[in-house]
Amino acid sequence: MAKSKSSLLTRREWLRQSLSGVCFIVPVFVNDKLGQPILAPGPWFTDVAKEAGLNAFRNTCGTLVKDYLVEEMGNGVALFDYNNDGLLDIFLVNGSSFELLDNPSLPRTSSRLFRNNGDGTFTDVTRQSGLINEGWGMAAAAADFDNDGYTDVFITNFGSNALFHNNGNGTFTNITRDAGLEGGNWSSGCSWGDFDGDGRLDLYVARYVDFDRAKIPDPGAAKYCLYRGVPVACGPQGLVGLPDLFYHNEGNGKFREVSNDVGIRDSDRAFGLGVAAFDFDNDGFLDIFVANDSMPNFLWRNKGNGTFEDVAMEAGCAVSADGRPQSNMGIAVGDYNNDGWMDLLVTHFSEDYDALYRNTNGQFDDVTFEAGLGTVTFSMLGWGVGFIDYDNDGWKDIFIAQGHIYPQADKAGNRWRQPDMLFRNLRDGRFALVDNHQSGLLDARSSRGAAFGDLDNSGRIWAIVNNIDEQPYLYKPGGPSGSWVRFKLTGTKSNRDAIGARVRVTAGGITQTDQVRSGDAYFSTNDLRLHFGLGQATSIDRVEIRWPDRQEEKYERLAVNREYVLRQGGKNDKA
Amino acid sequence: MYWLVRSYEALGYEAFRKVSLLSPNSARVHQMMAKYYADKHETSHAVAEYEAAMKLSPDLPDLHLGLGTVYWEAGDWDRAEAPLRRALDLSPSLLAASYQLGDVYVQKREWELAIRYLHLAEGDQTLNYQACLDLSKAEAALGHTEKAIDYLLRLAGQDQDGEIHYRLALLYRKLGDSARTEAAFATSNQLRQASMQHGQEVLQTMEKERQALEQIDH
Numbered sequence: 001m002a003k004s005k006s007s008l009l010t011r012r013e014w015l016r017q018s019l020s021g022v023c024f025i026v027p028v029f030v031n032d033k034l035g036q037p038i039l040a041p042g043p044w045f046t047d048v049a050k051e052a053g054l055n056a057f058r059n060t061c062g063t064l065v066k067d068y069l070v071e072e073m074g075n076g077v078a079l080f081d082y083n084n085d086g087l088l089d090i091f092l093v094n095g096s097s098f099e100l101l102d103n104p105s106l107p108r109t110s111s112r113l114f115r116n117n118g119d120g121t122f123t124d125v126t127r128q129s130g131l132i133n134e135g136w137g138m139a140a141a142a143a144d145f146d147n148d149g150y151t152d153v154f155i156t157n158f159g160s161n162a163l164f165h166n167n168g169n170g171t172f173t174n175i176t177r178d179a180g181l182e183g184g185n186w187s188s189g190c191s192w193g194d195f196d197g198d199g200r201l202d203l204y205v206a207r208y209v210d211f212d213r214a215k216i217p218d219p220g221a222a223k224y225c226l227y228r229g230v231p232v233a234c235g236p237q238g239l240v241g242l243p244d245l246f247y248h249n250e251g252n253g254k255f256r257e258v259s260n261d262v263g264i265r266d267s268d269r270a271f272g273l274g275v276a277a278f279d280f281d282n283d284g285f286l287d288i289f290v291a292n293d294s295m296p297n298f299l300w301r302n303k304g305n306g307t308f309e310d311v312a313m314e315a316g317c318a319v320s321a322d323g324r325p326q327s328n329m330g331i332a333v334g335d336y337n338n339d340g341w342m343d344l345l346v347t348h349f350s351e352d353y354d355a356l357y358r359n360t361n362g363q364f365d366d367v368t369f370e371a372g373l374g375t376v377t378f379s380m381l382g383w384g385v386g387f388i389d390y391d392n393d394g395w396k397d398i399f400i401a402q403g404h405i406y407p408q409a410d411k412a413g414n415r416w417r418q419p420d421m422l423f424r425n426l427r428d429g430r431f432a433l434v435d436n437h438q439s440g441l442l443d444a445r446s447s448r449g450a451a452f453g454d455l456d457n458s459g460r461i462w463a464i465v466n467n468i469d470e471q472p473y474l475y476k477p478g479g480p481s482g483s484w485v486r487f488k489l490t491g492t493k494s495n496r497d498a499i500g501a502r503v504r505v506t507a508g509g510i511t512q513t514d515q516v517r518s519g520d521a522y523f524s525t526n527d528l529r530l531h532f533g534l535g536q537a538t539s540i541d542r543v544e545i546r547w548p549d550r551q552e553e554k555y556e557r558l559a560v561n562r563e564y565v566l567r568q569g570g571k572n573d574k575a
Numbered sequence: 576m577y578w579l580v581r582s583y584e585a586l587g588y589e590a591f592r593k594v595s596l597l598s599p600n601s602a603r604v605h606q607m608m609a610k611y612y613a614d615k616h617e618t619s620h621a622v623a624e625y626e627a628a629m630k631l632s633p634d635l636p637d638l639h640l641g642l643g644t645v646y647w648e649a650g651d652w653d654r655a656e657a658p659l660r661r662a663l664d665l666s667p668s669l670l671a672a673s674y675q676l677g678d679v680y681v682q683k684r685e686w687e688l689a690i691r692y693l694h695l696a697e698g699d700q701t702l703n704y705q706a707c708l709d710l711s712k713a714e715a716a717l718g719h720t721e722k723a724i725d726y727l728l729r730l731a732g733q734d735q736d737g738e739i740h741y742r743l744a745l746l747y748r749k750l751g752d753s754a755r756t757e758a759a760f761a762t763s764n765q766l767r768q769a770s771m772q773h774g775q776e777v778l779q780t781m782e783k784e785r786q787a788l789e790q791i792d793h
Contacts, residue, residue: 222785224778228616238778268771296767314760316745322708323741323763378650413616 043440074448453527
């Protein structure tokens with residue numbers, strides 16, 4: 001992650017670009033046709049990590065001083081139901097340290113799996129589950145790669161990656177080597193998807209920097225080792241990147257690296273971070289967006305036959321509206337303006353804005369400043385991010401996890417610990433920052449990965465945030481809510497998790513769109529079930545599903561405030 | 576190189592010490608302190624020093640320009656506007672103030688005002704590039720796509736990393752000119768590749784210099 005973007009610009013340039021918008025702050029909300037609460041009482045979220053038992057986890061990422069880039073990038077979090085009890089469990093990815101890597105006799109750190117007890121508390125089941133990743137973890141993407149009905153987990157590491165197969169009895173087996181997914185050096189974001197329509201989930205793994213500690217200059221020793229004149233860890237600029245990896249699922253528990261064969265040619269060795277697989281052009285084929293740090297992003301368009309071409313530049317999401325590469329990190333995918341096209345929000349370094357790319361007919365426009373997100377995100381450094389409808393009004397809002405990359409930021413006019421931010425969708429293409437007292441995002445830590453999902457099946461979206469060197473946040477939702485609906489999709493001809501399926505819900509006069517994704521945001525996996533806020537709607541007019549194999553199904557006149565379990569080509573059940 | 580830096584440092588320090596001794600509470604000393612704080616991104620201290628200086632010499636235009644610049648660089652457009660206007664009132668030939676004021680209006684999306692001030696700065700060689708970029712943005716926002724393209728075309732020869740051609744491509748697409756859109760995207764990509772290559776070479780050179788300096792130190 002780079003201080004690059006500011007260093008590439010003149011001071012005038014970055015200021016002009018960053019501050020050409022209006023910041024909307026709306027502390028009080030008014031009633032309207034879509035059932036908005038008269039007053040926003042707040043807080044919308046309350047951190048309950050301690051009460052939930054998650055404070056047993058404390059993130060480790062190198063030393064507190066952080067002389068190396070790898071110590072600063074943090075880790076993701078994944079929400080998935082590992083034991084099929086109908087409740088989302090929490091997997092917090094953990095880092096490590098060079099001290100531990102150099103001394104195998106010292107006790108290891110590990111990522112942690114917390115079982116949801118169904119009463120608001122969680123139990124650490126890492127040891128008994130065997131989901132023990134003692135490498136320097138980065139990202140986690142959870143999905144049922146072998147279609148056996150149990151969710152497996154892929155973890156990227158600084159070092160060898162790890163694939164854990166879910167045995168179906170609450171335990172996992174590390175099958176990385178047999179699967180051929182070790183990767184190497186420094187992998188970052190990852191995402192599952194069936195890109196060739198064979199019913200099996202393939203895997204995209206972004207990679208960041210070819211990192212050799214012995215060759216990394218000391219903080220302050222080179223141009224790219226300074227932040228506002230203060231010595232900091234070097235990179236990624238000045239270091240060499242690594243090409244991303246694309247694995248085809250061969251169907252027998254084995255994967256084959258086919259990047260070049262399918263046209264994924266990362267010849268510039270971009271510094272890849274976040275990855276999200278979604279269908280940007282609504283052609284029914286799953287595409288891949290990769291957030292590249294300090295370099296133009298990739299948008300790998302699926303040509304429909306399992307091969308790809310990078311169209312990011314022409315599609316308008318490679319660089320900022322001014323043609324400038326930004327320090328791209330986290331990715332939110334969602335149709336925030338309910339026009340049926342999936343939009344993007346990409347988080348960036350401080351002294352630059354988080355970019356909102358509006359998608360119209362498969363063409364993206366950087367509308368950050370028109371949306372009111374330019375000025376307000378300018379001094380902050382964003383990582384995990386999600387389009388979430390926190391009040392169930394039918395319009396997707398924004399949550400951003402934040403924290404500076406450098407502990408030394410405190411000496412350079414910025415802050416290492418930053419509060420996370422919540423933005424309310426104003427339904428006219430703009431967003432308003434929700435005051436921290438109303439959002440409930442009061443504490444300031446150095447946040448990294450964030451994941452979103454309904455942890456208590458109450459119809460509200462929770463947020464969990466992995467904070468570097470500290471305990472996580474577990475944000476429980478509160479405040480008034482509209483009605484809602486949730487869909488758990490099960491593919492039969494398509495992959496069992498239905499990753500890539502698109503759902504359109506028409507209720508209360510609006511049509512919302514979302515798509516099932518695994519591996520999202522920054523190094524994280526959200527609830528695979530699709531959640532829709534419905535405002536004051538008392539019934540759902542229509543639900544249209546396009547399965548990953550492009551088969552379409554339609555349901556009409558459904559009730560609200562419940563979860564539907566929908567099987568491809570089969571009878572649907574209410575949970 | 577090291578001794579060169581040390582020499583300039585010592586000369587600067589000595590000059591500053593002398594000025595401070597001669598006139599410790601002068602506008603110029605406050606101005607120098609303001610500049611020092613501004614360089615360190617300590618905005619509030621910089622503002623306080625400029626304000627102290629302006630109390631002593633309210634009609635020095637570069638004090639108002641300095642204060643405006645501090646606000647401008649901090650992105651505080653509302654506060655930047657008044658001192659920049661005052662600087663121009665006192666000295667209409669201060670083209671830096673014209674450019675910054677024009678830029679302030681770009682940020683505030685007051686396009687006509689922006690164009691008025693940016694036109695003044697356009698003639699200045701050092702400000703021309705930034706002014707033309709802003710003018711292009713303002714004209715494009717007003718729907719004057721052809722004018723916006725004209726400003727970018729003036730800069731096309733200076734495009735080192737593909738940004739100008741990327742903007743051109745977006746404007747050509749707005750006009751529905753797919754041939755020129757494609758060509759501009761292609762040029763932008765070529766320039767970006769070349770820039771990245773050049774960046775790598777510069778880094779390698781810097782690394783070699785760093786290693787050489789380390790050896791000299793040893």
